[in-house]
Amino acid sequence: MRTTGRPVVAAMPFLAVFLVAGVDVTLRGLWPVDETRYAAVAWEMWWRGDLVLPRLLGEPYSHKPPLLFWLIHAGWLPFGVNDLWPRLLPWCLALAQLLALRALARDLAPDQPRLPDHVTWLHSGLSLWLAWAGVLAFDVLLGCCVLMALRPVARSLGKGQPLAVLPLGAWLGLALLAKGPVALIFVLPAALMAPWFNKPGSANLGVPEVAAHGLRVALAMLLALGLAALWVLPAASLGGEAYANAILWGQFAGRVVHSFAHREPWWRYLPWLPLLLFPWSLCPGLFLARQAVAEAQTRAARRLVAGTVLTAFLILSGISGKQLHYLVPLLPLAVLWLALRLPCAEVHSGPRAPAVAVGIAACALAPVALGFIGHPRWPLWVPELSPLLPLALLALAVAGWHIARVAHGDRAFMGPWIQGLGLLLLLQIGVVRLADSDFRPQAILPYLQQAERAGHGWAYLGGYAGEFDLSGRLREPPTLPGDARAVSTWAAQAHPQAPLLRMFRGELPAGLPPPLLVQRWRGKRLVMWRAADIAGNAQLREFLGP
Numbered sequence: 001m002r003t004t005g006r007p008v009v010a011a012m013p014f015l016a017v018f019l020v021a022g023v024d025v026t027l028r029g030l031w032p033v034d035e036t037r038y039a040a041v042a043w044e045m046w047w048r049g050d051l052v053l054p055r056l057l058g059e060p061y062s063h064k065p066p067l068l069f070w071l072i073h074a075g076w077l078p079f080g081v082n083d084l085w086p087r088l089l090p091w092c093l094a095l096a097q098l099l100a101l102r103a104l105a106r107d108l109a110p111d112q113p114r115l116p117d118h119v120t121w122l123h124s125g126l127s128l129w130l131a132w133a134g135v136l137a138f139d140v141l142l143g144c145c146v147l148m149a150l151r152p153v154a155r156s157l158g159k160g161q162p163l164a165v166l167p168l169g170a171w172l173g174l175a176l177l178a179k180g181p182v183a184l185i186f187v188l189p190a191a192l193m194a195p196w197f198n199k200p201g202s203a204n205l206g207v208p209e210v211a212a213h214g215l216r217v218a219l220a221m222l223l224a225l226g227l228a229a230l231w232v233l234p235a236a237s238l239g240g241e242a243y244a245n246a247i248l249w250g251q252f253a254g255r256v257v258h259s260f261a262h263r264e265p266w267w268r269y270l271p272w273l274p275l276l277l278f279p280w281s282l283c284p285g286l287f288l289a290r291q292a293v294a295e296a297q298t299r300a301a302r303r304l305v306a307g308t309v310l311t312a313f314l315i316l317s318g319i320s321g322k323q324l325h326y327l328v329p330l331l332p333l334a335v336l337w338l339a340l341r342l343p344c345a346e347v348h349s350g351p352r353a354p355a356v357a358v359g360i361a362a363c364a365l366a367p368v369a370l371g372f373i374g375h376p377r378w379p380l381w382v383p384e385l386s387p388l389l390p391l392a393l394l395a396l397a398v399a400g401w402h403i404a405r406v407a408h409g410d411r412a413f414m415g416p417w418i419q420g421l422g423l424l425l426l427l428q429i430g431v432v433r434l435a436d437s438d439f440r441p442q443a444i445l446p447y448l449q450q451a452e453r454a455g456h457g458w459a460y461l462g463g464y465a466g467e468f469d470l471s472g473r474l475r476e477p478p479t480l481p482g483d484a485r486a487v488s489t490w491a492a493q494a495h496p497q498a499p500l501l502r503m504f505r506g507e508l509p510a511g512l513p514p515p516l517l518v519q520r521w522r523g524k525r526l527v528m529w530r531a532a533d534i535a536g537n538a539q540l541r542e543f544l545g546p
Contacts, residue, residue, distance in 0.1 A: 010117055013124035014098065016421050017133070021091035023428050024134040028436040030086060032467040032522060035136040038064070039086050040466025042072040046081060047475060052231065053238045056466055057477035060239035062246035066231060067177040068138055083471060086136050093140045094133035098123060100147035101332045107154035108301040109340060119332075119339035125417035127278050129331050130424045138179045139328035145175035146186040146329050150308075153190050157197065157300055163216040169223025176228040180247075186329055189311040190304060191217045197304040264322035269313070272324055277334065279416040279423075286338050302340045309333050379523035381434040389430035396422040438520050445472040447499050447516060447528060452476050456495040459531075461487065461502040461544055484545030487534065491541070496532035502544055503527075512540050 030036050037056065044055045045066075054061040054069060075085035101123055102116040109115050123129065133140055149171035152164035168191065175183035195213050236244035274281040312330055316322070400419035449472050451458045459479040468474060479494075481487045487500070499516060503524045508515070513536075517528040534540055 010120075013120045014095065016124055017091070017095060017098065017130070020130050020421070020424060020428070021088075021094070021134060023425060024432070025084075025087050025091070027428060027433045029083065029439065030136060030470070031436075031439045033463075033465045035086075036467045036470065037465040038068065038136055039072070039083075040469035042069040042086070043081065043470040043473075044466075044475075045069055046073060046076060050238075052234050053243075054235075057464070060243040062239070062243050064138060065177045065180055065228075065247075066235075067174065068136075068141055071141070081470075081473070086470070087134075090134050090136050090140060093144055097133075097140055097144045097147065097332060100144050100151075101336065104147050104151055104154055105336060105339065107151050108157065108305070108336070109298050111297050112340075115339055115342075118342050119336050121413065121417060122280060122339050123332055123335045125279065125413075125420040126276075126331060126335065127420040127424050128276055129328065130421070131427075132325055132328055135325075137325065139325050142175055142179040142183060142186075143329035143332055145171050145178050146183065147332060149175060149187045150190055153194050153304075154301070156194060157297070157304060163191065163194070163213060163220070165216050165219045165223065168217075169220035170227065172220060172224035173227030176224055177231060182326075185312050185315050186308070186333075188217070188221075190308040191220070193307050193311075194304060197300050197307065263320050266317050268322045269317055269324075269327060272327075276324075276327060276331065279420040280335070280338060283413070283416050286341065298340060302337060305333055305337045305340065309337060379435065379438055380520050380525075381437055384434050386430055389426065392426050392430070393423070396426065438522055440519075441468050441471050443517060443519055444468060444501070444526070444528070448472050448474060451497070451499055454495075454497070456498040458498055459487075459490055459494070459500040461500060484541060487544045488541050491531045491534035494531040496530060496535075498531040499528050500531065500534060500544070501526055501528050509539070509543060512543060513537055 030039050041054050041056050041061050041064075044058075045051060045053075048055065051066070051070065051073065054064070054066055071089055072086055075089060076082065079085065098120055101119055105112075105115045105119045149168055151171075152168045155161060156163045168187075172183065172187055175187065192214075195210060232247060236247060239247075280286055309330055312333075313327070316326055316330075396419060400415045400422070403415035403418060445468060448458055448468055452474055457476065457479060459481060461481060464478055464480060479490055481490050491500070503521060503526050505524050508518070508527065513529065513533045515527045515529050517526070519526055529540065529544075534544065
């Protein structure tokens with residue numbers, strides 16, 4: 001990774017992200033339920049002409065703030081509504097995160113000119129981050145805002161400069177609009193701890209100095225809350241009392257204290273840490289190499305980043321609701337801590353990467369096992385996995401191992417980097433391409449569009465979260481019957497041509513009237529009948545029951 005004076009080599013991490021992005025956008029569309037849900041919210045805000053109140057299926061959507069939806073609108077504004085921009089936007093944010101991370105590295109350790117290149121290489125090689133970077137979600141966007149909010153904190157480190165209130169408050173406000181109060185977990189610990197990690201002897205800070213710094217942090221917080229309030233107050237007024245309670249308190253308190261979704265024990269994240277940092281988690285030289293004496297600025301930066309990562313991780317572990325992607329905004333900071341060790345570590349002795357090769361070889365066994373071991377709940381595309389995929393994974397493991405054996409110095413990390421990038425590309429081509437066959441709505445959309453144009457309406461049996469709204473440019477929400485009696489009532493009252501959709505496993509029972517459509521959908525099958533067929537067939541009504 002010795003990239004000084006070599007622009008082509010320095011650009012390789014960005015070229016790798018472009019490569020993965022191109023493959024990802026080419027091989028798949030928006031996947032339900034989360035990506036299609038967020039796209040549906042943006043679409044409904046767009047056609048209603050309402051940029052303040054997010055809505056889903058006509059109801060106020062309180063689960064997320066609007067910044068991501070506004071960015072989707074920003075791409076639609078010059079080019080019109082399209083399905084491509086919501087797929088490209090996450091990758092634009094991923095590239096922005098790499099640039100923000102480089103800028104933060106320069107601010108943290110100006111005495112380490114190679115640090116921005118090191119951290120870019122390490123971060124672009126994270127397999128899980130690359131996998132999540134293309135998902136239309138809020139975590140990479142939040143990560144960008146967090147990194148930019150930490151830049152004024154970094155600039156004050158070791159320089160004796162006061163904390164800049166305006167940029168900290170502005171970026172923290174955008175972070176609140178990206179994903180809500182959880183943004184404070186990633187920024188406030190660093191802002192509050194900075195004076196104690198500032199320079200040798202800072203543990204003896206005087207009361208006036210501590211008070212002045214605390215006042216600046218408080219002013220930045222007020223600015224951030226003021227920016228968030230520019231959206232929160234009008235949205236609360238438009239959405240009603242229940243929506244106001246949800247965005248002001250209910251969502252945050254519900255996830256922190258008694259999660260209404262994704263409730264997990266405190267230790268749930270620990271087993272996933274090796275996967276989160278793969279392939280670097282399997283390179284002991286990054287973690288165990290002897291450290292030479294570093295400059296005071298580098299030591300202070302390392303302590304600050306480590307303290308921020310550890311504090312945020314402990315807080316997230318203590319929160320009731322847990323999802324693996326909640327840790328995505330922490331990944332660039334964790335990688336930054338590793339990169340801060342590189343200039344002072346004996347890296348030539350560490351990352352020979354046999355463990356990475358073994359890990360990828362183990363991945364090669366998974367398709368083989370899936371081919372021989374059947375399970376009724378596996379997606380229908382699993383038997384279609386190519387036998388060439390295990391061979392390609394094994395070849396990647398061997399190639400990366402060889403590169404790591406012959407490389408020296410900084411370039412010793414090239415082997416694991418290639419392995420992490422190659423693993424994701426092979427999984428995209430060998431697995432994601434097949435999985436996308438379960439998420440193609442093109443055959444379904446003409447029926448729904450025709451029903452909406454004719455005013456017939458349509459129904460969906462089961463949970464519907466806007467999966468077809470953007471791709472079909474639909475504006476009317478479906479009827480959602482909850483049980484067999486509701487299905488019978490709807491079929492009797494609806495237009496005879498109105499379609500109803502339902503997912504199921506296995507095969508259709510014999511004796512049912514022929515459906516309008518049967519196709520694979522979300523690991524199951526999606527079937528469609530007309531209201532007239534349902535109203536006239538008791539066996540079909542029984543099949544459509546819960």
